[in-house]
Amino acid sequence: MDSRLPQLLTPFLKYLGGQSITEDSPLPALGLDSMQSIELLFAIEDTFGITLADEYLNDATFATAGTLWSAIATTMAAEGGGVTAL
Amino acid sequence: MSTPAATAQRPRSTTPSIIERTERVAATVAEHARRTDEEAVFPVEALTAMRESGLLGLVVPVEYGGLGGTLADLLDVAIRLGRADMSAAMILTMHCQQAAAIVKYAHEPLRRGLLRRIAAGEVYLASVTTEAGKGGHLLSAEAGLVADEGSLVIDRFAPIVTGGAHADGFLMTMRSPNAASPSEVSLIYADRDQVNVTASGEWQPLGMRASHSGALTLKGQVPEGNVVGEHGAFARIAQDVFAPYAHLGWAACWLGTACGGLSRVVDLIRSPAERKRFDTGSELLLSRLARSRQRIDTVHALLRHTERTIAPLSDLSAPRHQLQLNALKITASEQCYAAVNDLVEALGLRHGYLKDSPSMLEKALRDLRSASMNYSNDRLLLADGRLVLLDKGVTLA
Numbered sequence A: 001m002d003s004r005l006p007q008l009l010t011p012f013l014k015y016l017g018g019q020s021i022t023e024d025s026p027l028p029a030l031g032l033d034s035m036q037s038i039e040l041l042f043a044i045e046d047t048f049g050i051t052l053a054d055e056y057l058n059d060a061t062f063a064t065a066g067t068l069w070s071a072i073a074t075t076m077a078a079e080g081g082g083v084t085a086l
Numbered sequence B: 001m002s003t004p005a006a007t008a009q010r011p012r013s014t015t016p017s018i019i020e021r022t023e024r025v026a027a028t029v030a031e032h033a034r035r036t037d038e039e040a041v042f043p044v045e046a047l048t049a050m051r052e053s054g055l056l057g058l059v060v061p062v063e064y065g066g067l068g069g070t071l072a073d074l075l076d077v078a079i080r081l082g083r084a085d086m087s088a089a090m091i092l093t094m095h096c097q098q099a100a101a102i103v104k105y106a107h108e109p110l111r112r113g114l115l116r117r118i119a120a121g122e123v124y125l126a127s128v129t130t131e132a133g134k135g136g137h138l139l140s141a142e143a144g145l146v147a148d149e150g151s152l153v154i155d156r157f158a159p160i161v162t163g164g165a166h167a168d169g170f171l172m173t174m175r176s177p178n179a180a181s182p183s184e185v186s187l188i189y190a191d192r193d194q195v196n197v198t199a200s201g202e203w204q205p206l207g208m209r210a211s212h213s214g215a216l217t218l219k220g221q222v223p224e225g226n227v228v229g230e231h232g233a234f235a236r237i238a239q240d241v242f243a244p245y246a247h248l249g250w251a252a253c254w255l256g257t258a259c260g261g262l263s264r265v266v267d268l269i270r271s272p273a274e275r276k277r278f279d280t281g282s283e284l285l286l287s288r289l290a291r292s293r294q295r296i297d298t299v300h301a302l303l304r305h306t307e308r309t310i311a312p313l314s315d316l317s318a319p320r321h322q323l324q325l326n327a328l329k330i331t332a333s334e335q336c337y338a339a340v341n342d343l344v345e346a347l348g349l350r351h352g353y354l355k356d357s358p359s360m361l362e363k364a365l366r367d368l369r370s371a372s373m374n375y376s377n378d379r380l381l382l383a384d385g386r387l388v389l390l391d392k393g394v395t396l397a
Helices: A004-012 A034-048 A065-078 B004-009 B018-039 B044-053 B071-084 B086-105 B110-119 B234-270 B283-310 B319-353 B361-368 B377-389
Strands: B125-128 B146-148 B151-158 B169-175 B185-191 B195-200 B215-223
Touching (some): B018 B044, B018 B071, B018 B086, B018 B361, B044 B086, B071 B086, B071 B234, B071 B283, B086 B110, B086 B125, B086 B169, B086 B185, B151 B169, B185 B215, B185 B234, B234 B283, B234 B361, B283 B319, B319 B361
Parallel strands (some): B125 B169
Antiparallel strands (some): B169 B185, B195 B215
16 A cells, blocks of 8 residues: 555545554545545545546445555556555 | 236235235325424324335335335435325434334344334334434444444434334434544444433424424433444445435425325316316416426436436435435425426415315425425535545536
């Protein structure tokens, strides 16, 4: 998981309480809610320079930091950005 | 549906069909609808009829003694009961929503025992999801469960519980034990004898008066096995079961209410005693009747289409499915109310506005006024706006 992802996620997780974000971190339980989905999507797309396809925009993608990272990484590879720091 | 050949070969069954059972219950509902509305009391006779007819077990699988009805069957029943009384239709629909959650998510041995009792008509389930101060947020909970040596301690106040005073069991949302956030919500079942139930406040609403949705305090202790799904699973249960059963089921109740109104209006206009009072050549009357019917057909089409779209799906989280379900709820709540409002305008003061008219439009309009607020349309529109932005391709479900 790219270190930019935990950094990007932190402001959306109001119940994180200083824990560190791992691939298993459950995003909804940590405070991510659907009302913030647009802001989060824009943050991801701006940070990684990608456009997430419509089919990724479901609960399975946003379940954990790891599932979200997998969608981002796949998109980066497909868009030719290349994944550097796994 | 059976082909004629299949029907001919099958031995004649003495078991009444879902439709026959529903007709019997609808007759009891209709008989008491005016009184339960006037007195703002729960339709006890209708609930008894639902217990005795097997309708409480409508969505319970046949192996547990239930009728094994599908979501489409529930919509048929809700429309039929809605024609007679919206409160009674909503009472059954919400019970079936709770029962469907037990079918899909409860663990053994709770599941088997409870489903058998529901099918036998012994358990009418009430839903306890409202909470003071959370502004209608279904997916969060303030009151927390406390784990105590294998059991869970419940202390829960809910400002609105439909039929709470008459329920034999409660499915309630509470914050999971040791939850890190209010969004870790568990769904818990409690039998009436496992909790002390205290009703408070008065129930004097504009409409839906027979739903008797007063405030309740529940205190008690249940075994850990009464957690439906697992701790924290309520968000998934809400998306898989509660939301589709609520939006489709409510829309069917509202549609039935509008159908009942229009049907009684047509009866009235065509009755020998009243037909001279109406000018059936009036373009205004004809246009208003046409508009009312058009709204009803629109809601019906959207209701059936949405049911067919979501019935085979295991994951409803994609924006196009959420948008479709929400569109059904918003459209049905607006259009069913408007359909009855058209009829009020069409018939005028005597039969459109007075309580004692056989059209019962006055009651239907009051009942349907609740629809936009029964899970607020304003809240759904905000959610929808965000979902629209997540579906760039505007994929149609």
